[in-house]
Amino acid sequence: MKTRVWKFGDDVDTDQIIPAEYLTTGDAKELATHAFAKSRPEFARKVKEGDVVVAGENFGCGSSREHAPRALLGAGVSCVVAKSFARIFFRNAINIGLPLVEADLCESVDEGDEVEMNFEAGVVRNLTKGEECKFKPLPEFMQRLLEWGGLVPYIKSGGGEKDKERK
Amino acid sequence: MATIAEKILGKEVGEIVECEVDYVMVNDITGVPAFEVLEELFEVLEELAEGREAGGREAGGRETGGGETGGGETGGGETGVGIKREKVVVVQDHYVPSKDVASAEQAKALRDYARKYGIANYYEVGKEGSGICHQVMIEEGFAAPGRLIIGADSHTCSYGALGAFSTGVGSTEAAAAMATGRLWFKVPATQKFVVDGELARFVGGKDIILHILGEIGVSGSLYKSQEFYGTTIKNLCLSDRITISNMAVEAGAKAGIVPPDEKVFEFLQGRVRGDYKPVYADAVGDESDYEAVFEYDAAEIVPTVAKPFSPANTVPASELDVPVDQAYLGSCTNGRIEDFRVAAAILRGRKVSQEVRMIVVPASKRVFEQALDEGLIKIFLAAGAFVCGPTCGACLGGYLGVLASGEKCVSTTNRNFVGRMGHKDSEVYLANPAVVAASAVRGRITDPAEIAKMTKTKV
Ligand code: SF4
Numbered sequence: 001m002k003t004r005v006w007k008f009g010d011d012v013d014t015d016q017i018i019p020a021e022y023l024t025t026g027d028a029k030e031l032a033t034h035a036f037a038k039s040r041p042e043f044a045r046k047v048k049e050g051d052v053v054v055a056g057e058n059f060g061c062g063s064s065r066e067h068a069p070r071a072l073l074g075a076g077v078s079c080v081v082a083k084s085f086a087r088i089f090f091r092n093a094i095n096i097g098l099p100l101v102e103a104d105l106c107e108s109v110d111e112g113d114e115v116e117m118n119f120e121a122g123v124v125r126n127l128t129k130g131e132e133c134k135f136k137p138l139p140e141f142m143q144r145l146l147e148w149g150g151l152v153p154y155i156k157s158g159g160g161e162k163d164k165e166r167k
Numbered sequence: 168m169a170t171i172a173e174k175i176l177g178k179e180v181g182e183i184v185e186c187e188v189d190y191v192m193v194n195d196i197t198g199v200p201a202f203e204v205l206e207e208l209f210e211v212l213e214e215l216a217e218g219r220e221a222g223g224r225e226a227g228g229r230e231t232g233g234g235e236t237g238g239g240e241t242g243g244g245e246t247g248v249g250i251k252r253e254k255v256v257v258v259q260d261h262y263v264p265s266k267d268v269a270s271a272e273q274a275k276a277l278r279d280y281a282r283k284y285g286i287a288n289y290y291e292v293g294k295e296g297s298g299i300c301h302q303v304m305i306e307e308g309f310a311a312p313g314r315l316i317i318g319a320d321s322h323t324c325s326y327g328a329l330g331a332f333s334t335g336v337g338s339t340e341a342a343a344a345m346a347t348g349r350l351w352f353k354v355p356a357t358q359k360f361v362v363d364g365e366l367a368r369f370v371g372g373k374d375i376i377l378h379i380l381g382e383i384g385v386s387g388s389l390y391k392s393q394e395f396y397g398t399t400i401k402n403l404c405l406s407d408r409i410t411i412s413n414m415a416v417e418a419g420a421k422a423g424i425v426p427p428d429e430k431v432f433e434f435l436q437g438r439v440r441g442d443y444k445p446v447y448a449d450a451v452g453d454e455s456d457y458e459a460v461f462e463y464d465a466a467e468i469v470p471t472v473a474k475p476f477s478p479a480n481t482v483p484a485s486e487l488d489v490p491v492d493q494a495y496l497g498s499c500t501n502g503r504i505e506d507f508r509v510a511a512a513i514l515r516g517r518k519v520s521q522e523v524r525m526i527v528v529p530a531s532k533r534v535f536e537q538a539l540d541e542g543l544i545k546i547f548l549a550a551g552a553f554v555c556g557p558t559c560g561a562c563l564g565g566y567l568g569v570l571a572s573g574e575k576c577v578s579t580t581n582r583n584f585v586g587r588m589g590h591k592d593s594e595v596y597l598a599n600p601a602v603v604a605a606s607a608v609r610g611r612i613t614d615p616a617e618i619a620k621m622t623k624t625k626v
Contacts, residue, residue, distance in 0.1 A: 011385055011477065015584045020563040024262070024269035026200035026338070038591035058386040058419060062584060063563070064321035066200060066337035087390050087421055088321055092337035151339050152204055156211045 002127060003078055004048065006040075007111040008055040013062035014089065018071040026067060028074030035071040049076035052115055054105045056082065060089025069093040079117055081105050081124065081135075094142050097150030103135035119143070168449045170357035170456050171424045172392035175315055175332040175446050178354045185351045189314040191344045192256040194300045195263060195270075195277050197319030197337075202280040204342035205250065212248040212346055251348040256288040256309055257281045258300040261559040263292045266566035298531025298557040301325040301499040305409065306533055311435055311443035312427035317344055322499055322581065324420065327412035328405060329435070330427030330445055332392075335416060355392045355421045356458040357448075362399040364465035369615040371509070372407030373501060373579070373599035375399070376414040377471040378463065381481030389419035391458065394448065396426070399465040405430050406505040413500045414581050417478040470614050472577075473597040476585045484602045485614040491596070493576040494525040494607035495588075496552075498562045501579035501600050502530030504537045510604035511543040513618060514550040520610030525552035526568045532557060552607070564588045570595075577606045 022034040036043040053072065059082035060068060069092050072080065080093065081101040093100050101117070105124065109115065113128040122137040137143065148154040169179075178184040193201045257277065265271035281289040288309070290297045296307050301322055304310050312330030317323060321335035336350070344350045362375055380387070393415050400408065408425045415423025427445045435443070454460050470484040496502070496510050507529070519525040527547045529535040535556060538544050547554050561568030562580045570576055570589030575596065578588065583595035598606070601615040608618055 013582075013584045015563075015582070015587050019586055020261075020565055023196045024267075024273050026203065038586040058389065061385060061419060062321065062582060064319060064323075064335035064337055065196065066319075066339060067196075069337075084386065084389060086386075086419055088335050088337060088416075091340060095337060095339040151343060152207050155208060155215070155343075158215065 002114050002116050003050040003052045005109050005111060005113045005115055006043065006047065006051055006053050007106070007109065008053065008059070009106075010056035011058045011061055012055050014060055014065050014068040015062055017060070017068040018065065020063075023065060023067055026070065028070040030074070031067050031071035032074030032076075035075050044075065047075045047077065050078045051076065052117065053077055053080045054082070054109050055080065056106050057084045059085050060093070061086035064088040064092070066092045066096065069096050069098045073098045094138075094145050095151040097146055097148070097153070099146050100138070101135050103133060105133060108133060168453065168456050170392065170448045171330070171394055171426065171446055172332055172357050172422055173354055173456075174448070175313060176352055176354045180354050180356045182354050183351055184354060185349055186315055187349055188254065188317050188344050190254050190256055190304070190309050190316045191341050192258065192300055192304055192309075192316070192318035192320070192323065193338070193341050194257075194261055194320055195259045195274050196261045197341065198257055198277045199273055199280070200338035201319055201341040201345065202277070202284075204339050205345050208342060208346045209248060216248045248346070250284045250345050252284055252286055254348055255284075255286050255345050256290075256304065257286050258290040258303050259292055259297075260290075260299045260303075260557070261563065262565055263558060293532070293556065295532065298529070298533070299499045299502065299559055301413065302502065302530035302534070302557075305329065306438070306531055308435065308439040311439050312431060312445035313443055317341065317350060321416045322413050324415045324423050325409050325413040325499060327393075327415065327422050327424040328408035329431050330424065332422050332424065334421050353390075355390055357392045357394055357456065358388055359454065359457040359460045360393055360395050360463070361460065362395070362397040362463045362465055364399055366399060366465045366468065369470050369599070369601040370468055371599050371601070372403055372410035374468050374471045375463075376411045376417075377473050377478070377481050377597065378468045379461070380414065380418055380473070380479040381471070383418055383461070383479075385417060385419060385477055385479045387418045387479075388415065391420050393418070393420045393423040394426070394457075395423070397463075400425060401428065404505055405434055406503045409503070410500055414478065417581060470599060470602050470616075472602060472612060473583055475583050475594040475596070478581065478583060478597060483614070484598060484612060485617075487596070487612040489575060489596065489612045490610060491523055491577045491606055491612060492574040493568060493570065494519070494523055494603050495528075495561060495568060495576055495578035495580065496526070496600055496603050497528030497530065498559070498580040499530055500581040502528060502534065502557070504534050504541075506579065506600040507534070507538045507543045508541070510600040511546040513601060513604035513608065513615060514552070515546050517550060517608050517618075519551040519607045522610045523607050524568075525550070525607040526561060527552045527554045528560060528567070529557050550607075561588055577603050577612055579603050
């Protein structure tokens with residue numbers, strides 16, 4: 001899938017992703033309308049299904065609110081690529097089925113670039129610039145969670161028992 | 168040879184282990200989504216439970232760390248599927264008393280879930296034991312040495328000050344733990360922080376952790392556990408240690424642990440639920456277990472302020488001369504009686520500047536009561552501060568002290584991200600209670616030593 005890049009810097013905290021005043025719902029779609037309300041007000045209006053968020057170090061630091069990855073998922077974000085992730089955000093995202101990639105793209109990618117993600121091969125192709133960047137795929141267990149769409153659907157699937165059937 | 172984190176989790180660094188947790192805490196923001204996920208899980212767990220009875224499940228790395236939750240009944244059906252209600256703690260704190268209709272609906276939904284699942288450990292506005300979730304977990308005897316506690320709030324790491332391994336999780340994981348009593352963890356590497364020497368007057372736990380943050384940065388402990396040692400830490404009161412553990416997560420840490428001592432045992436006497444067993448690192452003198460060791464001289468730590476927009480953006484308070492519109496004393500970081508005493512000592516007989524709104528929010532009902540008994544609330548009121556009951560409120564930009572554009576607040580809280588306490592163009596300066604009180608008086612960020620010099624009144 002070809003997608004557009006939204007670029008952010010280091011230490012993007014969960015207060016930025018979804019400010020606290022909107023935490024009176026857990027609904028992903030509703031949260032999505034307030035994603036980056038303070039730091040990038042145009043984000044919620046302009047983000048398109050499948051877009052990719054690219055950031056630097058420590059993405060998702062701060063509050064443990066699962067509302068943050070939920071808001072991104074609700075906004076249609078297909079993946080967050082960051083140099084590193086804050087621990088709780090990382091677990092939350094995988095648990096709700098938001099794919100994450102640990103790779104340093106900040107230098108090579110510009111806002112609005114078109115990219116193509118290949119999770120299995122661990123390659124990001126920058127179609128705008130005609131470049132490629134490799135990344136280490138997530139541990140298998142996490143990839144499986146993501147394939148199922150998160151922890152709840154995974155457990156529903158029989159905790160991986162039915163993995164083989166699915167493939 | 169192992170660190171406290173490794174010993175509590177029962178495995179070696181890097182290994183993934185599924186552990187029995189002692190408690191799972193949720194609050195009014197994270198609780199409702201957690202219960203929603205829990206109900207989704209129930210359907211499937213029923214089916215799975217039948218399969219598991221036959222096969223059994225591999226045991227994790229630890230038994231529970233005492234407490235009364237070991238054999239906690241589930242209240243489920245025949246398959247044993249149901250909430251592990253003894254392990255669940257539900258606290259209304261972030262947006263209560265409700266600030267608007269949406270938050271009222273949320274609080275009501277949480278109240279209904281707590282009722283539906285018969286959660287005895289439920290803390291409601293104004294009732295005995297109520298307050299900010301982390302203070303409740305500590306005061307009410309849930310947090311104790313050697314325990315493994317998770318909470319759907321990032322500052323769950325606060326209980327490390329009592330020698331627990333405690334860490335923040337999301338709502339989905341909280342739900343999984345509510346249903347199964349267990350959760351998977353990756354055993355983190357541990358960093359050792361040693362602080363030796365005597366702290367100067369007006370310097371406390373907040374300054375130690377801000378000082379450390381200033382050096383290692385907001386991702387300095389990413390995925391790691393921190394352990395704190397040294398004479399300075401030993402001499403700190405428990406409240407100041409809680410401040411340090413509370414902010415471990417601001418460096419990205421999974422936990423921030425202080426080896427438990429007499430101060431902790433004394434605090435827990437008559438308070439703790441069930442038994443507990445202190446856990447210590449093997450061979451404390453041997454540093455090969457630690458990924459890194461950081462050493463600090465207490466004498467070099469001064470009243471410290473973290474400027475916007477990062478808790479690691481630190482400078483000595485004496486180097487700042489920033490006018491403030493608001494001074495905030497409260498939160499799970501510095502809303503305890505010890506913090507109130509420090510601030511009251513400065514505010515006694517003084518007035519909050521005409522240019523400043525000072526807001527004082529105790530971390531719990533108990534802190535409030537004690538502050539009343541000790542006459543501290545009177546001092547705050549006489550100084551011209553606004554005082555109200557415990558709530559997270561303004562700390563997360565919720566209500567009761569939200570900042571307008573361009574406004575600046577000096578605050579005893581733990582985060583100063585963009586828009587954390589209100590408008591995106593407002594600013595938060597993190598500091599200890601003495602700095603906040605002194606700044607409230609002068610109307611500008613002030614080293615408390617300045618105030619002490621300015622008048623003859625004894626501080
Ligand atoms: S007081 Fe602030 S930091 Fe502490 S739990 Fe409440 S919102 Fe979070």
